[in-house]
Amino acid sequence: MRTTTKQKIAFSVLFLSTLMVILPVVFVLGTIIKNGWQGISWEFLTSMPRDGMRQGGIYPAIVGTVYLVSLSIVFSLPIGVMAAIYLNEYARDNLLTRLIRLAIVNLAGVSSVVYGLFGLALFVTFMKFGVSILSGALTLAIMNLPVIITASRESLANVPYQFREVSLSLGLSRWQTIRHSVLPFAIPGILTGAILSLARAAGETAPILFTVAAFYLPKLPASIFDQAMALPYHLYIISTQIPNIAVKTRYATAMVLVGISFTMNIFAVIIRSRLRKKKKW
Amino acid sequence: MVTQTASKIIVKQLSIWFGKVQALKELSLQIHSSEILSVIGPANSGKTSFLRQLNRLNELEANFRVSGEVLLDGEDIQKLSPEILRKNVGMIFALPQVLPMSIYDNVSYGPRMHGIKNRGVLDGIVEESLEASFLWDEVKQRLKESATKLSGGQQQRLCISRTLALRPEVILFDEPCSGLDPVSTAKVEESMLKLKENYTIILVTNNTKQAARVGDRSAFFLMGELIEFDKTQKIFTAPADKRTEEYILGKFG
Numbered sequence: 001m002r003t004t005t006k007q008k009i010a011f012s013v014l015f016l017s018t019l020m021v022i023l024p025v026v027f028v029l030g031t032i033i034k035n036g037w038q039g040i041s042w043e044f045l046t047s048m049p050r051d052g053m054r055q056g057g058i059y060p061a062i063v064g065t066v067y068l069v070s071l072s073i074v075f076s077l078p079i080g081v082m083a084a085i086y087l088n089e090y091a092r093d094n095l096l097t098r099l100i101r102l103a104i105v106n107l108a109g110v111s112s113v114v115y116g117l118f119g120l121a122l123f124v125t126f127m128k129f130g131v132s133i134l135s136g137a138l139t140l141a142i143m144n145l146p147v148i149i150t151a152s153r154e155s156l157a158n159v160p161y162q163f164r165e166v167s168l169s170l171g172l173s174r175w176q177t178i179r180h181s182v183l184p185f186a187i188p189g190i191l192t193g194a195i196l197s198l199a200r201a202a203g204e205t206a207p208i209l210f211t212v213a214a215f216y217l218p219k220l221p222a223s224i225f226d227q228a229m230a231l232p233y234h235l236y237i238i239s240t241q242i243p244n245i246a247v248k249t250r251y252a253t254a255m256v257l258v259g260i261s262f263t264m265n266i267f268a269v270i271i272r273s274r275l276r277k278k279k280k281w
Numbered sequence: 282m283v284t285q286t287a288s289k290i291i292v293k294q295l296s297i298w299f300g301k302v303q304a305l306k307e308l309s310l311q312i313h314s315s316e317i318l319s320v321i322g323p324a325n326s327g328k329t330s331f332l333r334q335l336n337r338l339n340e341l342e343a344n345f346r347v348s349g350e351v352l353l354d355g356e357d358i359q360k361l362s363p364e365i366l367r368k369n370v371g372m373i374f375a376l377p378q379v380l381p382m383s384i385y386d387n388v389s390y391g392p393r394m395h396g397i398k399n400r401g402v403l404d405g406i407v408e409e410s411l412e413a414s415f416l417w418d419e420v421k422q423r424l425k426e427s428a429t430k431l432s433g434g435q436q437q438r439l440c441i442s443r444t445l446a447l448r449p450e451v452i453l454f455d456e457p458c459s460g461l462d463p464v465s466t467a468k469v470e471e472s473m474l475k476l477k478e479n480y481t482i483i484l485v486t487n488n489t490k491q492a493a494r495v496g497d498r499s500a501f502f503l504m505g506e507l508i509e510f511d512k513t514q515k516i517f518t519a520p521a522d523k524r525t526e527e528y529i530l531g532k533f534g
Contacts, residue, residue, distance in 0.1 A: 015473060092343055162378045166440075170391040170447060171368030180394060181380065 038126025039252025048218040054245050064228030069202045071137035080148030088156040108146035114208035115143045120210040134224040144197040151193020155186040188275035195268035198263040205232040231257045289314040295349035297330050304330040306485040306505040317482040319496030324345045326502035328485045336370040339371045371444030375456040377436035379428040387428045391447040410442040434465020454484040501525045
């Protein structure tokens with residue numbers, strides 16, 4: 001009897017903890033949707049802001065975020081995957097590689113505003129890219145590198161060691177082995193990691209604060225050397241800097257931002273499950 | 282390859298270390314063409330290290346060291362590129378290691394990676410290789426299906442086909458039947474006996490009965506040393522060394 005009571009208590013505590021995890025998600029989403037969904041319209045999504053951003057839409061901010069995120073992945077994915085391949089497939093365990101691993105873990109823990117400051121110093125000032133999409137994308141790319149490297153390394157390490165042995169025993173070179181017998185099976189995990197890191201990049205404010213974000217720029221950027229508006233920064237501005245702005249506009253903006261992240265996450269899940277089915281072992 | 286050697290493989294004073302542990306101690310032996318050499322011995326006797334030296338898989342380990350020589354057709358294997366060596370010295374692993382792709386793609390994997398693109402040529406290689414491991418009749422209707430759906434025994438024979446597709450000269454079997462049921466084992470042994478007409482086969486096995494069934498000659502390893510090496514019949518009926526006898530009779534190991 002006493003054991004069953006204990007068991008019941010344990011189960012209840014565990015269940016409540018799980019519930020505590022879901023509750024904030026439900027609550028956050030609920031608040032955003034409840035307050036924001038009336039603000040969403042075709043016009044809101046596709047027109048320029050007007051009247052000091054109190055009217056009109058958030059089109060340039062959406063476009064800016066899409067540009068930033070796409071450009072950042074162009075930099076971070078190849079470098080991240082190649083570094084992961086080197087670390088997982090080639091590097092032997094020595095002081096240097098241990099230092100590199102330590103650096104990656106530490107990079108992942110650096111706060112995003114520090115990345116912003118770093119981007120300002122390196123890309124904006126030193127490399128003279130100015131406050132531009134290029135600077136912002138590079139800053140986001142560096143912020144995402146540790147995430148992509150870690151996710152890629154994990155998916156490479158999950159490919160059974162025997163695939164490599166079989167491949168080498170068939171007379172393939174080490175590079176052929178990696179290229180044809182390991183990498184194809186790690187792709188689903190790598191892509192998932194990449195997309196999740198993108199979703200994070202899309203939502204970060206601090207790294208783009210000094211490097212790209214324009215306060216108010218009611219036109220689309222013409223090149224990667226232009227400034228651009230971006231959703232998270234725009235949301236920050238309309239929530240704190242602009243008086244007399246409709247609540248639904250703020251929440252609608254938040255809804256779009258959350259919606260973009262959500263869509264990306266769902267994409268990640270779909271891609272993973274589809275590729276996993278094809279490359280199952 | 283000017284030197285005419287009667288033996289396919291000559292091993293001279295081969296020692297292998299992994300870190301401080303010596304896995305193989307000054308091993309010397311010769312392996313003839315078209316024979317099956319069975320290597321038996323308890324765990325840690327160095328038999329797998331020996332086998333993996335013949336296609337230089339040992340050197341993947343970080344702390345591996347080797348001394349002595351292995352000659353393949355009179356040529357030092359350390360002087361060959363590992364890719365060419367491994368193409369000529371194929372290996373079948375203990376557990377069937379099919380790649381998660383179709384049966385056809387598994388068999389044609391090696392040839393494709395070595396540059397054969399012609400579909401007709403590949404088709405021919407696939408059929409021939411599957412025939413040689415007695416798998417063709419079972420799978421010819423479903424070459425496009427995933428190899429992972431085959432039974433364990435079929436998968437192991439598929440691995441044999443995959444190795445044969447490279448037309449090697451030597452095939453190394455590393456306890457190839459340890460995960461198989463008796464029927465599948467019999468089929469794998471049958472294909473080995475058939476293959477020895479054209480290939481030199483080295484079989485490492487924990488199953489002494491299997492060594493007795495298929496080996497022309499047998500080598501008994503113990504603690505990294507070659508204890509006895511003779512005709513299989515001699516080893517199993519009148520072993521010269523007491524330790525060989527005890528192992529075969531199942532007194533240790």
